Amino acid sequence: MHDSEPDSTSHFLRQFSDSEESSELFSPSPSGYVRGRTRFVVVVGTVMSGLGKGIFASSLAKLMQDKGLSVAPMKMEGYLNIDSGTLNPYRHGEVFVLEDGLETDMDLGTYERILNQNLSRKNFITAGQIYTEILERERRGGYLGRDVQMIPHVTGVVKMKLRELAMNGPNGQQFDVIFVEVGGTAGDYENSFYIEALRELAFEEGDGSTCFVALTYILEPSILGEQKSKAAQLGMKRLMEAGIQPHIIACRAKNPVTPKVTQKISMFSNVPLKRVFSMHDRESIYVIPDAMRAAGLDREILSILGLHERVNAGIEDSARSAWSAFARRLSAPRDHKITIGISGKYAALRDAYASIDKAIEHCGVELCADIDVRWLDTSDVTTAVCAKDLLEGADAIIVPGGFGSRGVEGKIRCVEHARTRRIPFLGICLGFQVAVIEYARNVLGLADANSSEFDPTTGTVIISELPDQKRIEGIMGGTMRLGAQDVLITPGSLASFLFGQSKTVHERFRHRYEVDPAFVGRLEAGGLIFSGRHPKHPIMQVLELPVSTHPYFIGGQFHPELLSRPLKPHPMFMGLIAAAIAQREPAFAQSALGQRWVRANTATASSSNRS
Numbered sequence: 133m134h135d136s137e138p139d140s141t142s143h144f145l146r147q148f149s150d151s152e153e154s155s156e157l158f159s160p161s162p163s164g165y166v167r168g169r170t171r172f173v174v175v176v177g178t179v180m181s182g183l184g185k186g187i188f189a190s191s192l193a194k195l196m197q198d199k200g201l202s203v204a205p206m207k208m209e210g211y212l213n214i215d216s217g218t219l220n221p222y223r224h225g226e227v228f229v230l231e232d233g234l235e236t237d238m239d240l241g242t243y244e245r246i247l248n249q250n251l252s253r254k255n256f257i258t259a260g261q262i263y264t265e266i267l268e269r270e271r272r273g274g275y276l277g278r279d280v281q282m283i284p285h286v287t288g289v290v291k292m293k294l295r296e297l298a299m300n301g302p303n304g305q306q307f308d309v310i311f312v313e314v315g316g317t318a319g320d321y322e323n324s325f326y327i328e329a330l331r332e333l334a335f336e337e338g339d340g341s342t343c344f345v346a347l348t349y350i351l352e353p354s355i356l357g358e359q360k361s362k363a364a365q366l367g368m369k370r371l372m373e374a375g376i377q378p379h380i381i382a383c384r385a386k387n388p389v390t391p392k393v394t395q396k397i398s399m400f401s402n403v404p405l406k407r408v409f410s411m412h413d414r415e416s417i418y419v420i421p422d423a424m425r426a427a428g429l430d431r432e433i434l435s436i437l438g439l440h441e442r443v444n445a446g447i448e449d450s451a452r453s454a455w456s457a458f459a460r461r462l463s464a465p466r467d468h469k470i471t472i473g474i475s476g477k478y479a480a481l482r483d484a485y486a487s488i489d490k491a492i493e494h495c496g497v498e499l500c501a502d503i504d505v506r507w508l509d510t511s512d513v514t515t516a517v518c519a520k521d522l523l524e525g526a527d528a529i530i531v532p533g534g535f536g537s538r539g540v541e542g543k544i545r546c547v548e549h550a551r552t553r554r555i556p557f558l559g560i561c562l563g564f565q566v567a568v569i570e571y572a573r574n575v576l577g578l579a580d581a582n583s584s585e586f587d588p589t590t591g592t593v594i595i596s597e598l599p600d601q602k603r604i605e606g607i608m609g610g611t612m613r614l615g616a617q618d619v620l621i622t623p624g625s626l627a628s629f630l631f632g633q634s635k636t637v638h639e640r641f642r643h644r645y646e647v648d649p650a651f652v653g654r655l656e657a658g659g660l661i662f663s664g665r666h667p668k669h670p671i672m673q674v675l676e677l678p679v680s681t682h683p684y685f686i687g688g689q690f691h692p693e694l695l696s697r698p699l700k701p702h703p704m705f706m707g708l709i710a711a712a713i714a715q716r717e718p719a720f721a722q723s724a725l726g727q728r729w730v731r732a733n734t735a736t737a738s739s740s741n742r743s
């Protein structure tokens with residue numbers, strides 16, 4: 133019924149809705165959209181936030197993707213911000229930048245990594261975006277004299293966004309399944325219109341089109357020593373009051389959920405026992421897809437949505453085994469051990485650097501290295517001696533991205549320490565910029581070299597906003613360069629070695645300031661190499677030192693961490709960690725992995741040959 137002929141409800145709505153906006157059944161769809169063709173899995177949290185809805189939804193989406201189904205996630209935020217660009221990483225975690233430049237919530241990073249899929253602004257909506265669209269349309273007279281209402285207009289836009297996303301499947305087809313994650317918890321004021329829109333969507337798309345999953349929490353108070361289901365039951369009631377009968381209940385809990393609790397939940401929520409799942413804490417998020425599969429969650433979803441026929445069993449085995457092998461290697465003993473020091477203003481909060489954390493994790497598995505990550509607050513680092521103390525024992529150093537002047541002098545000291553002590557170094561965005569400043573100050577002797585972001589009054593502005601530069605690129609006013617851009621790589625460079633001799637790579641940017649081209653000649657004459665540049669404009673995007681002078685010193689004006697994936701770690705992180713291992717264990721450089729990732733110091737080799 134779904135693929136060819138929409139059911140009678142959908143047909144009825146189509147007749148009236150598309151042309152007649154004054155109808156109470158106003159429910160727009162993009163042209164060519166076939167109702168019921170795309171299925172929706174909606175994940176709503178109850179009891180409390182922070183249960184890992186994103187990890188849950190992405191793991192489930194991954195299971196379906198591995199069955200050959202085309203999937204896409206949609207994250208719905210209840211806040212009024214248009215995007216996450218203005219959110220404080222201390223409070224909300226890192227700002228994740230998509231290919232098209234949208235600044236989003238860190239959950240989108242989880243989806244990209246787990247699904248190995250690039251997302252776009254179509255996969256992320258906020259209440260701010262929805263209201264802006266409606267209010268702008270209202271001012272243009274777009275509602276033909278009607279009063280503009282939460283229902284049907286606001287909910288209509290939400291449904292439209294979901295359907296627009298559904299239209300973007302592979303080969304011009306609609307996606308098989310959209311995974312919708314509603315931010316917040318059932319009962320929140322901010323997300324109630326999303327929940328209403330999804331209720332309407334399920335009705336309009338027809339029976340079997342939508343599967344509601346309630347992610348709930350089972351309390352286990354230590355004073356009682358047993359699991360209690362009451363909070364979960366109350367949370368479920370909230371959802372049912374909104375007209376949503378969940379099809380599946382996933383119970384987050386510290387320990388496996390007991391049969392007594394599962395029975396109670398089933399009984400109070402009209403959900404059969406076989407559709408109540410224990411999603412207790414696991415040793416790593418990567419084992420969740422396998423755990424879901426073992427519990428039969430994937431089969432239940434396929435049955436609820438009538439999708440068994442679309443499964444391609446042929447690809448499932450290889451996709452699953454690649455993932456399971458990664459999860460196994462993650463918990464297996466490691467051959468190497470290194471420590472990475474990461475200097476950062478937000479060192480107090482690991483979520484603020486979630487993608488860096490993940491990129492390191494991906495490399496650790498690939499290189500079989502146990503990596504101890506040390507987050508260092510550089511605000512108190514004022515001298516080279518302080519930097520040495522702070523970085524004592526670090527086998528590699530990362531200076532990550534950031535904004536504002538706090539802690540910057542300390543970061544410059546950390547770069548100096550890494551450069552002069554020949555400790556493998558990776559500078560990311562702001563880390564790239566401070567590496568340029570450090571070089572200008574300590575090698576070229578430009579003592580007052582700085583960025584206009586940190587000291588607008590400095591005499592030697594080596595990093596600046598360069599408005600003319602931006603105008604050429606079509607970037608407005610004080611806004612940032614955002615999103616993916618090509619980077620031209622110099623043949624023969626360390627970057628070229630890392631990127632497998634690619635001439636051009638594609639990386640994601642989020643910055644306002646850049647190296648002033650007027651200084652490039654002097655910096656290069658002084659020994660710094662700019663091995664990655666904008667294909668057309670004089671924008672410096674990768675810097676490095678020759679391997680003859682430093683085992684691994686590289687920086688990117690972009691954010692390599694955003695593109696690292698579990699089965700495809702980013703080369704700049706791989707190079708960093710491999711170089712750190714090789715410093716500790718010289719024999720590593722001769723191994724197959726070492727030869728791929730540690731660049732031999734040919735200058736030393738040829739000079740020793742001569743002697």
Ligand code: GLN
Nearest residue numbers: 533534561562643644645
């Ligand atoms: N603050 C710097 C800039 O705006 C670096 C930005 C970043 O690290 N993301 O250019």
